[in-house]
Amino acid sequence: MARSLRIEFEGAFYHITSRGNLRDRIFFDDKDREKFLEILRRTKERYGYLLHAYALMENHYHLFLETPKANISQIMQNINTSYTVYINKRHKRFGHLFQGRFKGILVDKETYLIVLTRYIHLNPVRAGIVKSPENYRWTSYREYMGTCKEETSLVDTAGTLSYFSKTKNTAMKAYREFVEAGINKENNPFEEVEAGIILGSEKFKTTIRRLLNRMKPDEEIPQMKRLREKVSIDKVIKVCCNYYAKKKEELLKKGKGKEERRAAIYLSKILSNEKNVEIGRYFRIKGSTVSEALKGVEARIKRDANFQKEIEVLKEKLVIE
Numbered sequence: 001m002a003r004s005l006r007i008e009f010e011g012a013f014y015h016i017t018s019r020g021n022l023r024d025r026i027f028f029d030d031k032d033r034e035k036f037l038e039i040l041r042r043t044k045e046r047y048g049y050l051l052h053a054y055a056l057m058e059n060h061y062h063l064f065l066e067t068p069k070a071n072i073s074q075i076m077q078n079i080n081t082s083y084t085v086y087i088n089k090r091h092k093r094f095g096h097l098f099q100g101r102f103k104g105i106l107v108d109k110e111t112y113l114i115v116l117t118r119y120i121h122l123n124p125v126r127a128g129i130v131k132s133p134e135n136y137r138w139t140s141y142r143e144y145m146g147t148c149k150e151e152t153s154l155v156d157t158a159g160t161l162s163y164f165s166k167t168k169n170t171a172m173k174a175y176r177e178f179v180e181a182g183i184n185k186e187n188n189p190f191e192e193v194e195a196g197i198i199l200g201s202e203k204f205k206t207t208i209r210r211l212l213n214r215m216k217p218d219e220e221i222p223q224m225k226r227l228r229e230k231v232s233i234d235k236v237i238k239v240c241c242n243y244y245a246k247k248k249e250e251l252l253k254k255g256k257g258k259e260e261r262r263a264a265i266y267l268s269k270i271l272s273n274e275k276n277v278e279i280g281r282y283f284r285i286k287g288s289t290v291s292e293a294l295k296g297v298e299a300r301i302k303r304d305a306n307f308q309k310e311i312e313v314l315k316e317k318l319v320i321e
Helices: 030-047 072-090 109-121 141-145 168-181 202-213 222-227 233-244 248-252 259-272 276-283 287-303 305-320
Strands: 012-019 050-056 060-067 103-107
Touching: 012 072, 012 109, 030 050, 030 060, 030 072, 050 109, 060 072, 060 109, 103 109, 109 141, 109 168, 141 168, 233 248, 233 259, 233 276, 233 305, 248 259, 259 276, 259 287, 259 305, 276 287, 287 305
Parallel strands: none
Antiparallel strands: 012 060, 012 103, 050 060
């Protein structure tokens, strides 16, 4: 099974969901829900993330997290593993609790922070469990309204409420109106998700694509190919010619010891998203020879720090120019 792409950086925002295996329930009673919130408190302390909203439904949950330390995979592995161990022990069950890995969508907070908190808080209303979000105990909405009985807040409400007013009571009232206005009228923001993992403005998507271009390509991850900001092979050749002070014909000519040529082949592969056959057409070689060249460059990157730096400089030039 292809793995989902995990994009991690400091200050990233994620909408996280995990569903029960075969869509079975993951919360059997209120004690289970209380335990899950206890795990959230513990992992917040350990991993230093911010929790902007949550909703615990019967067979799935929603979390809206911010990760100052770029550690979403660690966080979610701990949460889901800890909760699975607890459920299996308490309910004398075995095997997987969740349906595969968690689903994480990278979110542009400037555009979707308040929209997603409302979407999460209205989950039980859309499910027909309650008519008002405040009547459902197992979301973070009551913390936003100041009616939660917990002494220590689990949710970081300040960022969302600051969009409405600098005065807390005024902000809370405005947020309530905003959420209630979405009942029976709210659009699904996830219809605008790109490649299943990014929700944001075009500017935000461009930023993420450029981040991806600096990462090593992973052929097992289909989203990587779909999201990368493509760079044409012609551009790769032009930039490499300028960088190495080579003429185009000289760079494309076959021969042993052509480090510059192999670097251009490697960069063409990771930045253009073209197939090996197409890259080979430019460099006058077979697709299988392209594969061999890629392996050679990857091996040298691992053992030669100077060559690795050289490749990174070229990638920067190709992404920025």
